[in-house]
Amino acid sequence: MQRRTFVKALSSIAAASAIPPLFCNVQANSKSFDIALSQYSFHRSIFGDSQKNYQKFIQLIHSDPDAVLAGPMDPREIVVIARKLGVGHVDLANILWFGHGQDKPWLNQFKTMAKDNDVGFTCLMTDELGQLGSSDKKQRLAAIEKHKPWVETAAEIGCFQMRVNAYGDGTYLEQLEQNAESMIILAEYTQNMGIELVIENHGHPSSNAAWLAMLIEKVNHPNLGVYTDLDNFFMGGWNHSPQRRYDRTQGLIDLAPYTRGVSAKTHGFKDNGQELTIDYFAALKILTDAGFSGFVCGEFEGKSLPEMLGSQATLDLLRKTRKQIQNS
Template identity: 25%
Template sequence: MNTRRQFLSQLGLATAGLGLSSMLPDTLLAAESAKKFTFEISLAEFSFASELYTGKMKNMDFPARAKTEFGISVLEYVSGFFNNKHTDQAYMKELKQRCDDLGMKNHLIMVDGENIASLDAAKRQKAVEAHYAWVEAAKYLGCTSIRVNWGDAMSALSGKGEEGSMEEVGKAAAEGYQKLCDFAAKAGLNVIVENHFGYSTDPDWLVSVMKQVKAKNKGFLPDFGNFCAERSKPATMDLKGIMATKCVKEYDKYDGVQKMMPYAKGISAKTHKFGPDGEDVDTDFIRIFKIIKASGWTGGYVGIEYEGGLMRDLGGDTSYLPNADGIKATKKLLEKVQKELA
């Protein structure tokens, strides 16, 4: 069973043209325009967060639900839902067998663990080493990557903020991340970083840290919904109070995604609510995918991460769609993007 700390951690982790075309040869422009923009749709396990937290669904159920209910064969797991069984050989063997039987592709494990950006060198090293088992678990399942964080989720949730300045945390993050990338490289895995909470909601800070790291397996997982740098204080310190908070300081997501794209090794298409036309109310999908397309990124995975069901089932707000309906609505939007921007 997840602890309250794990639950809150998961919940909190739930936020220039220069006119050069006239100078380019027509043949080059024709070649560029002929390239097809394409991506494969994957499914993030956090889309079922409300069911997983309440025990209505188990981590082991994820592959079958993705395939049979949504026709999706690429999976993005969340570490907390393994309930520390990622080192249990029998458990992992059964999970892998289920995936193999269904013809699933295990792509990513989103790891929310100890802080690899801690200013305390001993704690930072311990955190890096604590991620090793997740690298090994991802390798066993056939994943391409694990996703990690630069910062302490609990500090961000409690309102304490980061433990040091942006420069200090950035230096520590680069050091811890470099060590983890070096370890994962031996297993042939990428270690990617998401804009998530605290300083990592700032795309300029993210890029400045990434530039300090020398590794071919480094990269970003740009998330459409995690550029909120500051939220209002909850009226009550229970689940409904926390989920009712509003973002009071947010970086521009379109600018943020554009800055992260040169290092992107995946995309997290986060959604919460949809309008009568089926469009996401928070993100203009065509606009943001035009930015992604213009970056030259193609052929990767775009993960559906629907969080509205969490707001509905555990927050009590029935204006959000249930998990299954929200996943389907997001998939429909991504299929529209594939068709219009191909």
């Protein structure tokens, strides 16, 4: 499918699915949250088959990033899709447009498209920028410098948060110390740029919620918080089998006091619309009971539905859950 016909095709799907009209995200109830759509929900439409050889994919991200954009969807079309799905805010992923972070004409067109569709940007998710928790201080400093241009990008396009990864090497304690040194520097830099810095529980030690909570407390900076993923509580590397998991309920309790944004992943749905493995009401109520009232970003990761329909089902689940929490 050619890119010029991609959004037209999505329009037909949206119309057939009776998607509700655009709504205002601001909620009067304090025990509530706003809803956003993750750009990464459409990574297959953007990347096409380029991720099948993942090692080659990563190499191309750094050498020829536009070469991985092999799908029919232009990454900027997410604002058109969000509008069709009735959502006024989008979380962005730098990996989906890695070659355009400092491309002013490209970014200006992105901003124009967002304005035309009455869609705003929330968090910029950053990956492939080096290890902020490396045992090598030179590598840590290099990673900080690689993050700085993306902070400027986040400010340029109107994001108010930037998500980073607490990746490194060594023991848990060593990685805690090494990441803390970098996060202090980045928290100051992002604050000066008007961007809030958030760390996601995103594999390795960060998926151990107690460790991530300790990192936030050690840094102790008002501009640093957590971007809590409802699903990423597997510890160790990405490919460990069997997975070692931190208890999700305990993890959410641990991270709730520091949560400033939420990634609400879905992989599939039961007949009643609930997610297959995550109790959304229980999970989000833990966070709202602790005072969270920011953006919960729906991210469909499943393969059983087309990305458009899976995203619609995810957003519908979030709307239903929000209403249940408001009425609880």
